[in-house]
Amino acid sequence: MEETKKKEDQSSTHKIGIYLWIWGLLFVLSFFSYMVDWYQFQGMLRWSLILFFMFLKAGLIMAFFMHLFWERYALVNVLLWPMTAIACFIFLMVAEFKYTLFTRLLYFFVGG
């Protein structure tokens, strides 16, 4: 039992280099996403860049800082599949806000 405990502890530590790399990458990516605003990119370019940097940063934090990259799939899957429910909710609410905006414009400005 003590032997297995020791092995467990060993597997939980990683080289310091990986953390420093991810840390540096997060700084660079944050700097880039700030630059998106600095240079006032507009339209699809702005939104796609914001989302790209956001998902990259979130993925790096979850995979390496939160150790999900090294966890067993049983845990990873329990955590990631529920995100599809959030994605569904987003699609539903996009349809909803378009409809609300449409009715507001129709009744406020056109008068029905």
Added chain:
Amino acid sequence: MSDPKIEGYQLKPGFKGMAADTGSDQTMFKGVHWGKAMMWIFLLSDTFVFSCFLISYMKGRGSTPVEWPNPSEVFALDAFGVPVPLLLIAIMTFVLITSSGTMALAVKYGYEKNKKMCGWLVLATALGGLTFVGMQVFEWSKLIHEGVRPWGNPFGAAQFGSFFFMITGFHGFHVSIGVLFLFIYAYKVFAGHYDERKRGWFTTMKSDYVEIEILGLYWHFVDLVWVFIFAFFYLW
């Protein structure tokens, strides 16, 4: 990897391992401390809370015919007389990422049973979080002075204030609770509770450095939420 709870039982790797773990007796999350599993479940539920806030913000912003206040103007800060867009928010982002990095290193040194490094890094994380909360207080008071209220503001759509205070307030509350616990855990590390495997409060569980990882998960999650708030509220 073998199951630490059942001697001689070998765990399967990959997706076969996932099927075997999920369908097995006793525990589904093999080799994972129960506290860590529960923290992940909590973070999952917290993800839903923050998602609901951000989705309601999307719905509110998308459905108003009034123009939304331009965040890079509203959150601009004068540096030497020149308005710099999102200056404070950018600094806050860097402070939070820095504290996330020190937390990751604290977890690493904790598992190596390096008490001194672990303690100092947890303390540095706490100070980073405190700086973040302090800057958020400054940002809130600045906006309140400028007349931003949950029911209206001088810049544009009236919903702006309510979403801003609700989302950043809830996130700031998470950071504050995290800072509180970081200070407590920094004390526990320096006092040697994890080396002596001392009993914690309200529990019969013996202290272990895995608790630093559990606290780290919470702290990284706070940083993770800020990534999304930064993208959707400040940059969009």
